[in-house]
Amino acid sequence: MDIEKIKKYLKNYSNKIKIMEVCGTHTSVIRKSGIKDLLSDNINLVSGPGCPVCVTSVFYIDKLIELSKEYIILTFGDMVKVKGSKKSLADISNKIVLYNPMQAIDLALQNPTKKYCFAAVGFETTLPIYALMLEKCPDNLKLLTSLKSIIPALEYICDNEKTIDAFLAPGHVCAVIGAKPFYSLAEKYKKPIIITGFSPLHILLSIYTAIQMFELKNYSVKNLYKNVVKENGNENALALIDKHFHIADDYWRGIGIIKNSAYVFDDDFNVNNIEDIIETKIDGCRCTDVILGRINPIECPLFRKFCTPLNAIGPCMVSSEGACGIVYS
Amino acid sequence: MSHGSGGQMTAKLINDIFFKHFQNDILLKAEDSAVLDMNGKIAFTTDSFVVEPLEFNGGDIGKLAVCGTVNDLISVGARPLYLTCGFIIGEGFSIEQLERIVISMSETAKEAGVKIVAGDTKVIETKGLFINTSGIGDVISSVSISNSKKGSKIIVTGNLGEHQASIMSARMGIENNIKSDVAPLIGLANIFEKLQNSPKNIDNSEISKTAIQTMRDITRGGLVTVLHELCEKSNCGVLIYEKKIPVCNEVKGFCDILGLEPIYMANEGKMLIVVEEKYADKVLEFVKNCLYCENATIVGEITDGSDVILKTLIGGERILSPLYSEGLPRIC
Numbered sequence: 036m037d038i039e040k041i042k043k044y045l046k047n048y049s050n051k052i053k054i055m056e057v058c059g060t061h062t063s064v065i066r067k068s069g070i071k072d073l074l075s076d077n078i079n080l081v082s083g084p085g086c087p088v089c090v091t092s093v094f095y096i097d098k099l100i101e102l103s104k105e106y107i108i109l110t111f112g113d114m115v116k117v118k119g120s121k122k123s124l125a126d127i128s129n130k131i132v133l134y135n136p137m138q139a140i141d142l143a144l145q146n147p148t149k150k151y152c153f154a155a156v157g158f159e160t161t162l163p164i165y166a167l168m169l170e171k172c173p174d175n176l177k178l179l180t181s182l183k184s185i186i187p188a189l190e191y192i193c194d195n196e197k198t199i200d201a202f203l204a205p206g207h208v209c210a211v212i213g214a215k216p217f218y219s220l221a222e223k224y225k226k227p228i229i230i231t232g233f234s235p236l237h238i239l240l241s242i243y244t245a246i247q248m249f250e251l252k253n254y255s256v257k258n259l260y261k262n263v264v265k266e267n268g269n270e271n272a273l274a275l276i277d278k279h280f281h282i283a284d285d286y287w288r289g290i291g292i293i294k295n296s297a298y299v300f301d302d303d304f305n306v307n308n309i310e311d312i313i314e315t316k317i318d319g320c321r322c323t324d325v326i327l328g329r330i331n332p333i334e335c336p337l338f339r340k341f342c343t344p345l346n347a348i349g350p351c352m353v354s355s356e357g358a359c360g361i362v363y364s
Numbered sequence: 365m366s367h368g369s370g371g372q373m374t375a376k377l378i379n380d381i382f383f384k385h386f387q388n389d390i391l392l393k394a395e396d397s398a399v400l401d402m403n404g405k406i407a408f409t410t411d412s413f414v415v416e417p418l419e420f421n422g423g424d425i426g427k428l429a430v431c432g433t434v435n436d437l438i439s440v441g442a443r444p445l446y447l448t449c450g451f452i453i454g455e456g457f458s459i460e461q462l463e464r465i466v467i468s469m470s471e472t473a474k475e476a477g478v479k480i481v482a483g484d485t486k487v488i489e490t491k492g493l494f495i496n497t498s499g500i501g502d503v504i505s506s507v508s509i510s511n512s513k514k515g516s517k518i519i520v521t522g523n524l525g526e527h528q529a530s531i532m533s534a535r536m537g538i539e540n541n542i543k544s545d546v547a548p549l550i551g552l553a554n555i556f557e558k559l560q561n562s563p564k565n566i567d568n569s570e571i572s573k574t575a576i577q578t579m580r581d582i583t584r585g586g587l588v589t590v591l592h593e594l595c596e597k598s599n600c601g602v603l604i605y606e607k608k609i610p611v612c613n614e615v616k617g618f619c620d621i622l623g624l625e626p627i628y629m630a631n632e633g634k635m636l637i638v639v640e641e642k643y644a645d646k647v648l649e650f651v652k653n654c655l656y657c658e659n660a661t662i663v664g665e666i667t668d669g670s671d672v673i674l675k676t677l678i679g680g681e682r683i684l685s686p687l688y689s690e691g692l693p694r695i696c
Binding site: 073134135138239343356363 | 532535536537538622623625674675676677678679680681682685688
C-alpha cells in the first residue's frame with residue numbers, strides 16, 4: 036500500500052482508538068515529525084512509562100545526594116534536574132555529567148584515589164553496557180542502579196488501564212530482549228502490539244498496522260523492525276545481562292511497586308527496602324496519569340502555566356524523553 | 365603570574381607573542397589607544413569567548429574570537445576593519461599553546477582583512493584562556509533584523525550543526541571527522557559592496573540595493589533561535605522545509621545517535637539571509653560563489669503568521685519552540 040493511501044486512511048479514520056507509544060524516543064519522533072497532524076482526531080496517541088528518568092524514584096535521587104558526601108557522582112545530563120524530596124543533583128557540586136558510561140571507568144582508573152558513584156539508570160537498552168562496565172569496574176567506582184524492565188510495566192498498565200487499545204513497543208528495548216516476551220502480553224490482554232523503528236514513516240506505518248489489527252481483532256505481535264529486532268533478541272547481550280543481574284521488585288515514580296521489574300546485582304549500592312518508600316505527592320502534578328496513558332500532558336493543570344522545562348515540577352517535564360518536555364517543545 | 369604584573373615580563377609577553385603575530389602600523393605605535401580613520405556610519409560590536417576545549421577539529425578559541433566578531437559586523441551590512449582583543453590567561457597556561465592560538469587569530473584576521481589594533485592581557489589564578497574581541501566596521505548596507513517582509517525567501521549559507529557537533533565530539537571523546545565550521549564570511553560583505561556599486565548580476569539584470577533585508581549570524585541556539593528573533597523583531601512568521609535544511613551526513617548521524625537537532629545547534633560560520641522574493645535566486649547564486657557558502661540554499665519563507673513552522677519530511681507541520689536549554693544527550 037502506498038504512503039499516500041495510508042495517510043488518507045489515517046486522516047479519515049472514524050472509529051475511536053487509543054494507542055500507547057511506550058518509548059520516549061517514539062513520543063519525540065511523533066512530535067518532531069508532525070505525525071499527529073496527519074491523523075484523524077479519533078486516533079489518540081498517548082505516551083507510556085518508557086522514559087527512564089521519569090520513573091526513577093525520589094528515593095533514588097535522595098540516595099545519590101546522600102552518597103555525594105562521600106563519592107563523586109557520575110550521571111547523565113537528563114538526571115541532573117530531577118528533584119528528590121528536597122534537592123536535585125543540580126544543587127550539589129560533587130558531580131560530573133557524562134555522555135558515555137565507559138567514561139566512568141576511564142575517570143576511575145585515572146584517579147585511583149578518588150571515589151566515584153555512577154548513577155546507572157535505564158531500561159534493557161542500556162543494561163548490556165552496564166554489564167560490560169561491571170566486568171571492568173575498578174574498586175573506586177560503584178554503581179547505584181535504577182534499572183528497569185519494561186514488560187512488567189506494560190502488564191501493570193494492562194491490568195490497571197482498560198482504555199488502551201494497542202501498543203507501539205519500544206524498538207531499542209526490543210532489540211535487546213527480542214519480540215517473544217511480548218507474545219503472552221498480546222494474547223493475555225487482547226492488545227495488538229507493534230514493534231517499530233524510529234523513522235517517522237516507520238511510526239506512521241506502525242500506527243496504521245495497529246489500527247488494522249485492532250479492527251480485525253488480531254491480538255498478536257507484529258514486528259515491523261525485523262532488521263534490528265530478532266525473535267529472541269540479542270543473545271550475547273542477554274547472556275551478559277543474565278551473568279551480572281538478577282530480577283527484583285522495584286519502585287516506579289508515580290506508580291508504586293511493580294513486581295519483578297528491576298535488574299539488580301549483588302554488589303549494588305541500591306540496598307534499600309522499597310516497601311518503606313513513601314513518595315510525597317506534588318499538588319496538581321499529573322505525571323502519573325501521563326505515564327499511564329490516562330491523559331495527554333496538555334490536560335495537566337500545571338502544564339505550561341507552572342511547569343516548564345526551566346521550572347520542571349514533575350519528572351515528565353525534566354527529561355528530553357519525558358512526554359511533557361516533548362510536548363512543551 | 366609575573367606575566368600579568370605590568371612589568372618587564374608583561375612587556376616581553378606582548379612583544380614576543382602579540383606584537384610579533386598581530387603586527388600592523390597602528391598596533392606597533394603602542395599608544396594607549398588606537399587612532400583610526402573612519403568615514404560615515406560605523407558598526408561596533410563585542411563578544412567574549414570561553415570555549416572548552418580551546419583547540420578542536422576545525423579551529424580554536426583564537427579563530428573563533430576573530431570570526432565571531434567579524435561575522436557579527438557583516439551581519440549588520442558592514443565591512444569589518446579593526447578588532448581589539450583582550451586576553452585573560454590562567455596562571456601556568458602553556459606559552460606554546462598561547463602562541464599557536466595567537467598565530468591562528470592572526471591568520472584568520474588576515475583572511476578577513478581586519479587589523480588587530482589594540483589589546484590587553486591579564487593573568488588570573490583560575491585555569492584556562494578567555495578572549496574578548498571588539499570590532500569596528502564600515503556600514504555599507506542597511507540590513508536589520510527588523511526588516512524582513514512577508515513573502516521574502518530565507519537563505520541559509522551552508523550545512524548546520526558542525527561547530528556544536530565538533531565541540532561535543534571533542535568533549536565526549538567521540539572520534540569522527542566533523543570539523544567546526546568556524547570561518548570569516550567576508551565574501552558576504554563583498555556582496556553588499558557589489559550590490560551597492562553595480563547592482564548587476566551575471567546576466568545583467570538589476571538587483572535592488574535593498575534586496576537583502578536581513579542578515580544574522582547563526583550561532584548559539586542555532587537556526588531556530590535566529591528565526592524566533594526575526595519573527596519578534598520583524599513582526600512576522602516563518603515557514604521552513606525540513607527537506608531543504610542543509611546538514612552533512614556525518615552531523616546527521618551524530619544527531620540521530622544523541623537525539624539532537626541540527627536546527628537547534630550552534631554554528632560559527634553560517635549566516636541567515638532574508639531576500640526579497642524576486643531576487644532570491646540571483647542573490648543565492650552570488651552567495652554560493654562565496655567562500656564557505658557553497659552549500660547555501662533557500663530553506664523557507666517569511667509568512668504573515670507569528671510562529672516558526674517546520675514542514676516535516678513526512679508532510680506534517682511542527683511549531684518550532686525556542687531552545688530553552690542546552691541539548692543534553694539522552695539516556696536511551
